[in-house]
Amino acid sequence: RACDVCRRKKIRCEGPMTSHSASKCASCEEYGFECTYVEAAKRRGPPKGYVEVLEQRCGRLERLLQQLHPGTDFIATVGPMPDKDEFDLQEYSETLKTLGIPAYPSMKPFHLSGDGSKSHSHSATSCSPISPPAASAPSPSMQILGPTPWKSFEQDPNRPPEDPQDEMDEVSLNVRISESMNKLDIRGQPWRFHGKASPHHLFLMFNELRRNKDSHNFMEALSQTKRPQYWQVPEWEVVIANEGLHPIDYSVWPDDEFAEQLIDAYFEFTNTELPLLNRLLFKRQYKAGLYKQHHAFAKVCLLVFANASRFVDDDRVYWPVDDALTEEGKERLRTDTDGTLRYSAGWAYVRQVVKMGKSIMQGPNLFDFQVMVLMCCFLHGSAVPHLTWLLSGAGLRSAQEIGIHVRSILIHADPVERALYNRAFWCLYHLDRLNCAAIGRSVALQDTDFDADYPIAVDDEYWDTGDPETDFKQPPDAGVPKVAAFIHTLKLDHIIGAALRTIYAINKLPEHRSDPAGQRAVVVELDSALNSWADSVPDGLRWDPTRADQKLFLQSAQLYSYYYYCQILVHRPFIPTPKHPNTVGLPSLAICTNASRSICNILDAVLRRGRQHGTLPGHAMPVYFMLPAWIAFAILLISLYSGRQQPSERERAMTDVKRCIAAMKEMEVLWRQAGKLTDFMIEMFRE
Structure with a gap:
């Protein structure tokens, strides 16, 4: 041990061992100092960086606790974070006493809320362990969203289904329900999707049980004994199903050259942002004159023209002056002193779509979904943008009508048709989330109610290459697929949906209503x-x-x-x-x-x-x-x-x-x- 003088001078001291004196060290003997060992040795501080490393370790532990139990408040158990610059030990000790935290190493009893355990008294010297959550209970961080909520919707050819037999059963059950209804010879009965909660599944199960026992087919027998007045679609409903549908007025239809200009503008400006249509397929169908034969496809074409009209500089896209309701309106359009005429671009095509009508009793098809998406796109910047919330919500309901929200339902469909249905569904999903957040309303379809894959990340020209081996495969040198940005937008939509049903919920969960810790966890x-x-x-x-x-x-x-x-x-x-x-x-x-x-x-x-x-x-x-x-x-x-x-x-x-x-x-x-x-x-x- 160094003597008191050497310790104060911070010099080397070996005591009397190297000195000629029996009671003084060499330094004190040389300078004539009194060599004593009465001062208490001061405790040395920790090595350089030790405190910093401890702080980092403590920070990691705190982050780990927050990951394991997000939203849980540990301050009342371990104390607040001390301020490095203004730390006062006595003041901090008083804070700990106020919180009822005993001196270390004793710990204040702590129990996780909701673990079912009740508080028990512990002695001040005992340590109360934190009870882990039950193995069967999901982690709180997984109850609302999870770290990557989009994983289940990503296309992965190597991902095995949770149960391959369940996936095939889902398809076969709906096919058998449809076939059973066909056996009943119900006129005008379109394909409809029936989920597992539907009683149709129970009756199908009953039919199979009967057939296994006595080979009696309940549905076939019913087709012979049913009373027609209760099963056939009545004449008045057949008439009303087609009521309000009107033929196309080709007077507003653009000529071939102008139509091509509008179609190109649509795919350059609108379809890039909301990838609904396949450019090559649409052009092929248009040139084949499908709009002359298919009522719904004609609507798709008109809405393509309407959306494109905003991006072309041509007077033909504007509202006709003679179609104004008043003389004042005609004069306003004719002079266009305030520049409002440009906002009429495309509305003449939209009016024709409205005039063509829509039957509320006919089941939806692919073109109907595309019409809904295109109408939402057009109305997005209009004077009535709130209508997009209604239309996108109705579109998602219609999607459930035929089952395109379920991955397995379209498994046997033509790959191109399946991809187009899939695009239409996700476009409606995005429009729904976007507009619900914009006007503060609830979504039409929760993420737990569907399992459709994301759109295929392949550019339009690689859908149908003529070679099944290369169909729907993006070449490595083709660059980033145009739909990739949209897929990442959809991933953000999942987060928006979770925020709307938790943070912005009208009737919040009881644990989130007045609990800051629960809200913080979300x-x-x-x-x-x-x-x-x-x-x-x-x-x-x-x-x-x-x-x-x-x-x-x-x-x-x-x-x-x-x-x-x-x-x-x-x-x-x-x-x-x-x-x-x-x-x-x-x-x-x-x-x-x-x-x-x-x-x-x-x-x-x-x-x-x-x-x-x-x-x-x-x-x-x-x-x-x-x-x-x-x-x-x-x-x-x-x-x-x-x-x-x-x-x-x-x-x-x-x-x-x-x-x-x-x-x-x-x-x-x-x-x-x-x-x-x-x-x-x-x-x-x-x-």
């Missing part, structure tokens, strides 16, 4: 899913403002603006307000503000790129930027009014707000609804 889980989504995006679709490929640039811009919109949607309800200053303990305002700034950066990059390329007015900013721009603007205003910003941050927020307005002004050139939002923005910005 947000943490949704955040985790968003992080998983960001990790799963391929390099070709990641946001890069310098990307040279214009189509991939726009696709990634829309994809990431939608991602940041989802982030805002998840955290928006937990932004502190004067009425609710304490939320769930998350930095929700900061998260929403950062996401809004990211949206503004994307909007600015897209607008700049469009102007650099000489894009026509209104064409630089697709309509799907409207909702992200609108919500980013609102969040930035709230952030400005929060009063928590530095002058530089406030100036940046003002710049971002102006970017939102500039983007909306670009969209209003083609989309009437954007003009309304621009007026809102300008008036709110004046404040």
